[in-house]
Amino acid sequence: MTKKIASSLLILLLLIPLSGCWDYRGLDELTIVTGVAIDKKPEEDIYQLTYEIVDLIEPIKEKGPNRKLIESEGKTIFEAVRNAKRRVSNKLYFGHSELIIICEEIARNEDLNVVLDFFIRDSECRETINVVVSQEKTARDIIASEGIGHTVISNEILEILEDDKKITSSILSVELYRLFNIMGAEGKELALPAFHIVQNDGKPTAETNGTAVFKDNKLVGFLSPEESKYFLFIVNEIEGGIFTVASSGQRPDISFEIYNNDTNLSFEYKDEKLKIKIKTTTVVFLGEFMRQFAPLDEKELNALEETAEKELEDKIRNVVKKLQTEFGSDIFGFGNMIYKKDFRLWRQLKDNWDEHFKSLDLEVEADIRIMNTATIK
Amino acid sequence: MLKMPKEAISPSQAFCLLVLFLFGSSALFNINDEVGQDSWISLLLGLVFALPIILLYSRLIKLFPGKDLFEIMKILFGKIAGRALIALMSWYALHLSALVLRNFSEFIKITVMFETPQLAIMIVMLLAIVYMAKSGIETMGRWSLIIMPIVSSVILLTVVLSINKLDINNIRPFMEHSFGAIASNAFRFFSFPFAETVILLCIAGSFKRKESPYKLYMYSSFCGAAVLLIVILRNILLLNTSMGMADFFPSFTAVSVVEAGGFLARVEGSIATNLILAGIVKITACLVAAAKGTASLFGIQNYKSMIFPIAVLSIALSLMIFRNTIQMVDFLDIYPFYAIPFQIIIPLLIWLVGEIKVHRMRAKDSKEIP
Incomplete structure (x- = not known):
């Protein structure tokens, strides 16, 4: 009898751990970020981040996923990321991010190592994120432009980066972990793909534009x-x-x-x-x-x-x-x-x-x- | 009092147990920042360094077949000195179980479950471990037999999947670091994981007598080293040294980079599980060893009743020993020295005294010792 009571108690106890993960986050609780643009307010020394998120509210069956932009500010990158929660209901989720765009000004004046530390350190971000440099005034310009093939511009840019070396061979795409390795490597400097905006069919469109050349992790110029x-x-x-x-x-x-x-x-x-x-x-x-x-x-x-x-x-x-x-x-x-x-x-x-x-x-x-x-x- | 029936595991089970024990937690961290791309040389050198001590462990099994380390200590050193040695060894087993437990809970916490408290992770892991330990060494053997091929083949699979991203240039320059640095790092590999197999002497009483312990220890050490070598080479070739050295858990990061044909990506979750499956065996072995030690220390017939208290102690200890992950990784530098008494001095002592005693007994009566 005691055995029966004990085992039924144990079964009841099991219900607690079996009810789900501690870290459970449903799809409806996530704001899926596909790309990040990093800018800086020139006067105030504050980072301005623009995230492209996949819009899951509208039905995606006919048109494919839609996208939206969220912006936030902070003294550090991570603070800016968390500050986004002040204006959006769900926490940003970086597990599906594919792209980081850095504006020219940050690339020229700041050590890239410093700016990207959060993305390398955070375990939610993948090591395979691609990093590119914007030649426009801000990185936001690139992420705000509309893609031709995909509505989600980060996906469009990712595909451009991936296919480039087979079709046009004009840029060298660099994933985050390789970037980290080059920064730490002996006798090698970093080169990242550069993007600018062109008018296509009357609309601003992002296009690759050669290579951004770094020296000691700071941008020094571009190759055509x-x-x-x-x-x-x-x-x-x-x-x-x-x-x-x-x-x-x-x-x-x-x-x-x-x-x-x-x-x-x-x-x-x-x-x-x-x-x-x-x-x-x-x-x-x-x-x-x-x-x-x-x-x-x-x-x-x-x-x-x-x-x-x-x-x-x-x-x-x-x-x-x-x-x-x-x-x-x-x-x-x-x-x-x-x-x-x-x-x-x-x-x-x-x-x-x-x-x-x-x-x-x-x-x-x-x-x-x-x-x-x-x-x- | 009833005498407990002797538990026994087959040679192949013992082999799998040893192999899992060897790469269980070592597969988590492996690229050393002192020697970077030369880590794999250190590993091989570490195996060479470990060969004498492995032979010594095998000799102990051979000298006292069917006896575990604690029984041997009691026979050789009598009540007082024997008990002191048993206490020391039990402490080592307990401490090691806490260390490995902490390694894994830290690993899970950092890589997958950021919001789950470590205590919860530890309790859930330990429940499974206590269950396995309570079911006995035979269960452990069977579990190893099933899980070792799976874990190893998953590791191999990650290598196959990542083949297009492997860059052979990453292991160059060859032997950049001085021999001294490589050798001192090899010493780390010697103590973690190779010489840690001293823990398995505590349950060696359950190995079948017919099988040669030399063969068993040698083969499994080579096999464990081979798996570790594959893991280290994969991590270096995939991640390169900077990333591999910066990471706490390069194996996890390496696998998260793997992408096969665009559809088979993000397999790191399953790899984490895979590593934990292997790690459980190591913790169980340590726990059983610690339980056997304390049981023989206090003269308790059935060691199984000690498992649960030891497990609770192990959790408490693993929560206490480090304040953060950095401390945990830094401890790996001290660990080889800390482990010298348990891995080298005590076994050496037992061996010397054991050889003499067995020799004398043989001289006295050759019939007694088969």
Whole structure:
């Protein structure tokens, strides 16, 4: 009898823990944040955050999810995040965030490490959030713009970032954990995708616009989309995109579509002189030749390959030159490459790496193979 | 008084038990900030360092088959000195159970359940653990046999899923850190987890006598080291050193980065569960060891009656020992030294005295000892 009473009591006791999780939060209690834009009030030194949230009130069956913007302010990022609760019924939930946009001013004046600490530290945020820099006055401009493919702009931007390296190869998308690694890495500086606003069909639309170059975690300048492509060539992140060449004269008239690319970096250190060797092997299709139609023969094709190789070598040299002279920032990770291959040498170079980087010699060797010329001879 | 029937577990169960014990909580933290990408070398070196002590543990089992550590202590050192040693060892087992419990509750608190108090997490975990401990060592063995392959294959699965994100360059430069740093870190691996298997000597009386303890200890140490090696390499290759070193629980972060084909993402929750399943075995083993120790200390026939009080003590202790997670992780630096008496000195002492005594007994009467 006592056993029966005891067990039924235990069963009753079980009801308490089985009734649900301590941390239970239903979908109706969440405000799902898909993207965050971080700005700063210039006079007051206060962070202004704009969150894009998925609107779950309206039916999403026909049109897909709708979105809304919430804004909040705070002295620190986390305070601003919690301050949002003062104007919205449900707590912000960051588990599905995909995008952080940082305005140019913060990127230029503040250490990125400091600004992003909350997102790295907080366990709700995922390590795979993408970080981009806004070239407009505020980051809010980007997140407030309307997407063409998706109503939720963060999703649109995420897809742009993900597909870019296969289609256009003009930016290098960086997820939060990789960003953190680059910030902590030896001999490597950060490069993030940049976004600006263009008018499309009369509406402001967000578009990628090259690469934001950082030095010591602070923004120092931008590379154009064209320059970014050659930056991607150097860091071996090219998987597609168009590479234009002028067959004769100045104006490019050939478009090569990149099929694949493999870049090999190596270095040579002799008599206190550092030489970086870049060797690219690229397989391309000839996708467009803007001239009066005349069938191509092998000789011509070989000549084209050579022109293209020369062009690529020049462009790669120019990008490196620009970073050496204008920004002095080693976003290619040449230092990191030396560190990985010969950490003893790196320890010698480390302290004056900026000088070494600025004065290093470059040897570029491009190998381009035209695989075919599409459907026309 | 009735004599308790001897519990016995099969060799394969003992093997799984040992392997789970080895990577149970070590799989949580593993990239050391002193040696970064060279952690995996430290692990292998730690295994090498641990081999003599593992052989010593096996020898103890071989010398006194069917006896657990506490019985051996009583035989060798008599009532007073033996009891002192038993008290020391029981303390170590209790402390270790509290440490591991705290590791896991801290892990759950930080990664998944931010608002649940740690006490609640601990109580729920310990209820399952007490139940398993009360059901006996055989249950523990069977549980290990079922759960070890599952846990290991889930770990392997995360490696397979993350294969496109692994970057082999992350383990370069190779041997950047001095041999001294790597070796001192290897010492950490020696004491946590390899030499912690001293706890299992307390329940070694239940291992089947026929099986060679050397083989058992060796194979399971290699296997446990292999699993840990996979975990460490996965974390380094996936996260790189900065992120891996900054994280309290790199395994969790590493898995949260895994994304297979856009649909299989956010598997970290299941990984957390997976690690806890493995961790439960370790806590149970410590708890049983502590219960057996206290039982033999106070001359209680059935150790099972001690399990519940010990579990309550373990909760209280694990709440008290650290104020925050930083302290907990920092303790890992002190732990190897703290554990020396329990992991090296006491077993060594027992072994020396044991060898002499067994030798003498053998000389006196060769029939007594088979």
